[in-house]
Amino acid sequence: MSISRTDIADFSYFLAIARHGSFRKAALEIGVSPSALSHSLRGLEERLGVRLLNRTNRSVTLTSAGEELREAISDPFARIDQARDALNRFRDTPTGRIRLNVAADAAALLLSPVIPVFMERYPDVEVDIVASNRMVDVVASGFDAGIRYGGTVPEDMIAQRLSPDIRWIVAAAPAYLERFGTPQDPKELKEHRCLGVRLGDDRIYRWEFMGRDGEEFDIAVPGQITVDESRSMVSIAIGGGGLMYGPEPVVAPFIANGQLQTVLDDWATNGPGFQIYYPSRRQVPTGLRLLIELVREMAPLGL
Structure with a gap:
């Protein structure tokens, strides 16, 4: 059975739902409505002839078939994302979208002064900032990076300092x-x-x-x-x-x-200043690299 463009799109939607365990959160990441996302997944399940998700009013979990599909397609889609981002270096103007989970203080003190300049320099790069003090797994939640006080950065992450103590x-x-x-x-x-x-x-x-x-x-x-x-x-x-x-x-x-x-x-x-962190096994998206460079260049809190 050949794979259609509809299948590829629906596979990417499926991976987003698997990351978040929620149609609502996955829909926010992708930029579609939860009902459209649900419709796409039902169509994918019908075409494949298997149930991929267990849905209840409170949760969305993967079936055994869903687990197997996620394991099979996660790496190929990650490589596609990396290849697409790598092409940015050949463009005059970088493009893409980065998602950040940021401590509330970091959003106000570090990013607020920098983002207007970033928008002017890189108008085709979208930045999605979730400002929250609640600790989350940035990888499982679909974020490209997090910004926290240094003492709370997970040890298995690559971290770069963005401010002094x-x-x-x-x-x-x-x-x-x-x-x-x-x-x-x-x-x-x-x-x-x-x-x-x-x-x-x-x-x-x-x-x-x-x-x-x-x-x-x-x-x-x-x-x-x-x-x-x-x-x-x-x-x-x-x-x-x-x-x-x-x-x-x-x-x-x-x-x-x-x-x-x-x-x-x-x-x-x-106490330790702010650090940005991201998983070591992933290529740093161009937009994220440019944002880090700009924060360090402008150094709103010094560095």
């Missing part, structure tokens, strides 16, 4: 400090209202400090409110909700205009 500080609104006092030692935080930090893996972050002896230590601070995103935390802190702990570049504008005030400056510590 970042200083983490404690800050609060002047009105809060007038009402509850200014802590002089991290131990005093247990007597304060602190805004908890939820990490991308759902753990509650223990605030880290540098001791007088140069040794780092951490404290589980008390708090009624827990937030998983820096800018929301800043807004709550400005409103007098409590002491916040966050990256200095996020907080700096609000310190400069007097809405926030730092405390415990002598105890502040530095």
Whole structure:
């Protein structure tokens, strides 16, 4: 049986659904409606004469036949993608589409200043940015790369630094400090209202400090409110909700205009800066390589 162009398109749709385990997410990646995607897969299953997917209201999983098909066609389609991207070097203007899963702070601090310039230089390269602090498997989720604080980058990935180390500080609104006092030692935080930090893996972050002896230590601070995103935390802190702990570049504008005030400056510590990471077994797409080069060239946070 020969393979038609319709089969090839439907195979690529099938691989997207297999990656995401969801028609909705696969449809977002491809740029079609979930109903159109479902229709295409039903047509593929009818032509092949086997069921490839188990569908329920809550999940989409591969059948044994689906698993076998995915194993058989994943590498050929990956090689086609790599070959198509390699041809970009022969073009005057690179083309393509890159998908990034990015920590919210990185989206605001690193990419926001760079993307307008990237658009002007490379108008035919599409960039799809998902800004989220939740940790995901970038490969399984269909992303070309992720950007995270260096300490959270998966060890099996190739990583490139995009910023210097970042200083983490404690800050609060002047009105809060007038009402509850200014802590002089991290131990005093247990007597304060602190805004908890939820990490991308759902753990509650223990605030880290540098001791007088140069040794780092951490404290589980008390708090009624827990937030998983820096800018929301800043807004709550400005409103007098409590002491916040966050990256200095996020907080700096609000310190400069007097809405926030730092405390415990002598105890502040530095953490790994932002890194972009991607799987070592894949060729780096041209668009991704160009974006990395531009971020390093413009260095919004220094480098």
